[in-house]
Amino acid sequence: MPRTKRGTAPSIRDVAAVANVSVPTMSRYLKDPSRVSEKKRVAIAAAIEKLNYRPNPIARALALDMSESIAVMSADTRLYGRTQTFYGIERKAQEIGYPTTIYVLDSRGGDWMLGSVRSCLDRSPAGVILIDYDRLTDSVVSHIPTTTPLVIIGGPRHEDRAQIHLGEYDSAYTMTKHLLALGHATVHYVAVPSDVDAREDGWRMALSDAHVPAPAPIATTWDAEKAIAIGQQLGNDDSVTAIFAGNDEIAMGVMRGLAIAGKRVPEDVIVAGFDDHTLSRVWNPPLTTIRQHFDEAGEHAVTMLKQQIDDVVNNRPRGEAWTMFDTIAGELVERESTGELVRG
Amino acid sequence: MPRTKRGTAPSIRDVAAVANVSVPTMSRYLKDPSRVSEKKRVAIAAAIEKLNYRPNPIARALALDMSESIAVMSADTRLYGRTQTFYGIERKAQEIGYPTTIYVLDSRGGDWMLGSVRSCLDRSPAGVILIDYDRLTDSVVSHIPTTTPLVIIGGPRHEDRAQIHLGEYDSAYTMTKHLLALGHATVHYVAVPSDVDAREDGWRMALSDAHVPAPAPIATTWDAEKAIAIGQQLGNDDSVTAIFAGNDEIAMGVMRGLAIAGKRVPEDVIVAGFDDHTLSRVWNPPLTTIRQHFDEAGEHAVTMLKQQIDDVVNNRPRGEAWTMFDTIAGELVERESTGELVRG
DNA sequence: CTGAAAGCGCTTACAG
DNA sequence: CTGAAAGCGCTTACAG
Structure with missing residues (x-):
């Protein structure tokens, strides 16, 4: 029996x-x-x-070879942009009845990452959302079959996949132009760690268009504390009057360093960030930045993904939802950290 | 066929x-x-x-009536403590080969929340971790069968469940004592939104033990920006010289408000927070706070849960792993925001 | 529109 | 130690 x-x-x-x-x-x-x-x-x-x-969702998943859940792949989920994006995904996914499973792609090496991807695919998620703010794409996307619904947020363009673009290049360009227009000779850039940084590219192009030589960008890590030393160093150089940081947390570290070096923001040096971190408007002084609509990007990714999932469910071939390329652009938010420059 | x-x-x-x-x-x-x-x-x-x-994990899950994944239930995942805790869970869970699925328990009403819980349970997770920094417990725990592995992080004690305690009461007591010892007549408390706030209780007891009358705690929301107005208000009251905020983000808002009101930190007013937010050491001035080991709590929760899961897998009855009560205590971190008081 | 049959990919008693 | 059988709870052609 x-x-x-x-x-x-x-x-x-x-x-x-x-x-x-x-x-x-x-x-x-x-x-x-x-x-x-x-x-x-x-x-x-x-x-x-x-x-x-x-x-029973499990029995259903076995019969259909497709579980009613969305897999999210992302590197370190503690970083601001990812947390916000994940929140948007989560909320929208839950709204349409799909729980969200997270697979962290960390830096323990490519094999380990591939293991996560396989473990994910083995569970037959209805679809996958890849948060690619770190340019991890290339090592991952190729392992996801083109028959699996997929939306990539950020990262370099993959022509045959659906993707959401955050317009960072344009935003950085706009910000740099804006800072120059405030009357500064040039703008120094503190770079986030990334092989390909659209923010840096936008900054560089804006300087170039203004016929201003670009100072060497300063590399740092995701750790805001590291940026304090950078801020001090820049603060000790009186020729530095405008700083653009790759993200708000770095900008905050830089501002702290400037304070230690005895520089006032914005009187002596103006500082701008990127992302519009929750704490940016609370900072002292409040930080000028680019507002990124991360949560919206996350929600939109789910919407795009759902269309692909519906194609699969209804046995339709890959439609246009599978290769869409939408932009959710950032916007400049001006606050006191770039208040008018007061020269000696 | x-x-x-x-x-x-x-x-x-x-x-x-x-x-x-x-x-x-x-x-x-x-x-x-x-x-x-x-x-x-x-x-x-x-x-x-x-x-x-x-x-195939799905077939396995159907046969065993237990899927190889861990469900995490939490309210708004964007808040600092939850993000960190979730990260710890995630990392440890992935290490032992369990993907993590998140179910957001939001405030769209109890019915909605119950729906999430049911949706979670229907998928037969190997175990559940409930992050209860909001005291959502009571409305959720009772819906989770005692035969389902469960670890609760934070929240009021449930005797028949495994739980991790963060020692907030003790930490808040210690912090308040510390601030008083710096020579302040009293300490004002800005409260996080929670029905039962151990931090507030610890603060109150410390004042009581020191025979200092407790000023009315000031209520605020999770939104740090709201705290700016509170900071201004407190800054306009010269009798206020020491402020203890329910978390670091609120402390930051308060400090910004104090700056607007023309008060210097720590010279005029000292401020302390709670959590040791990543940006606390970057703030200007760096914030004295209680370091909470959220990620460690998350990892430990997975370890505790795994023991319960092993019991289930091996057909053992609920052992002691099912009712453990471990504390992962916070510790005081002193930084410049409470630097020695300089009286005019 | 509807039911009997076979299958999805596993696991677990049951007899050897 | 090992295989034949039955089952987990669904879905999908296939004939009515």
Whole structure:
């Protein structure tokens, strides 16, 4: 005799028995009630209500080879942009009934990362969202079959995939132009760690367009504390009057360093950041920055993904939702850290 | 004829065929190789290698009524403590091979929350970790069967469950004592939004023990910007010389408000926070606070949960791992925001 | 519209 | 130690 385990939850068979229909009819009803006669429809509805039946997602996933959940791949989830993006994804995903599973792609090496990707794919998620603020894409995207719904947020363009673009190049260009227009000879850039930094590129192009020589960008890490030393160093150089940091946390570190060096912001040096971190408007002085709509990007990614998922569910071929390229642009937010320059 | 779909991935049957063993033998090998004869063991290993076989977690989950994943329930994941805790969980969970699925318990009402909990339970996670920094516990814990592995982080004690305690009461007590010892007549408290706030209780007890009357605590929200107005207000009251904020972000808002009101920190007013936010050491001036080991708490929760999961897997009854109560205490970190008071 | 049958890829008693 | 059988709870052609 087989197991008699049976959890306490009613199965589709139990409901079918109560409603006096076959299991396949139950299944059809679950997928689309209109595929069942009115009479059975009410009987089934009553039985479901009576037994408080909820379909077993795991059994469904096995039969369909597709689980009703969204996988999110991202590096370190503690960084501001990722946290916000993940929040947007989460909220929207939950709204459409998909739980969100996270796979952290960390730097323990490519093999380890590939292991995460495989572990993810083995679980047949309905779709995958890749947060690529670190340019991890190339080592990951190729391992995701083109038949799996996928939306990439950020990163270099993949022509055959759906992707969301944050317009960082344009924003950085705009910011740099803005800082120059405030009357500064040049703008120094403190770079976030990334192989390909669109922010840096935008800064460079703006300087170039203004015929201003670009000072060497200063490299730092994601750790804001590291930026304090950079701020001090820049503060000791009186020729430095405008600093553009790759993100707000770095800008904050730089401002702290400037304070230690005895420089006032914005009187002696102006500082701008990028992202519009929650604390930027609370900083002393409040930080001029580029507002990035991370949560919106996350929500939009889910919407795009859902269209692809629907294609799969309805056996349609890859439609245009699979290669869309949408931009969710940032915008300049001016605050006191770039208040008018007061010269000696 | 049935479907001929069959994904490209090899199934246990394919491997069994290649290795010339039965499917059940394969299954036994997968669970514990020692249950299979040496000869078959090598044949199976070779076949697995050859076909690059990886067991289907969904099929396994259906058969076992338990999926190899950990569910995390939390309110707004963007708040600092939760992000950090989630990171610790994630990292440790991935280390032991369990992906992490998040279920956000938001404030869209109890019914909605209950829906999330049910949706979670329907997917039979191996275990659940509940981050209860908001005192959501009571409305959720009772819906999680005592047979489901569960670890609660924070929140009021549930005697029959495993739980991790952050020692906030003690930390707040210590901090308040410390601030008083710096020579202040009293300490004002700006409260985080929570029905039951151990931090507030610790502050109150410290004042009481020092025979100092407690000023009315000032309520605020999670939004640091709101705290700016509070800071201004406190700054306009010259009798206020020491402020203890319920978390660092609020402390930062308060400091900004004090600056607007023309008060210097720490010369005129000292300020302390709670959590040791990443940016606290970068703030100008750096913030005295209580360092909370959120990531460690998250990792520890996974370790505790794993023990319970092992009990379930091995058909053991609820052991002591199911009702453990461990503390991961915070510690005072002194920085410049509470530097010695200079009286005019 | 509807039911009997077969299948998704695993696991677990049951007999050897 | 090992294989044949039955089952986990769904879905999908296939015939009515």
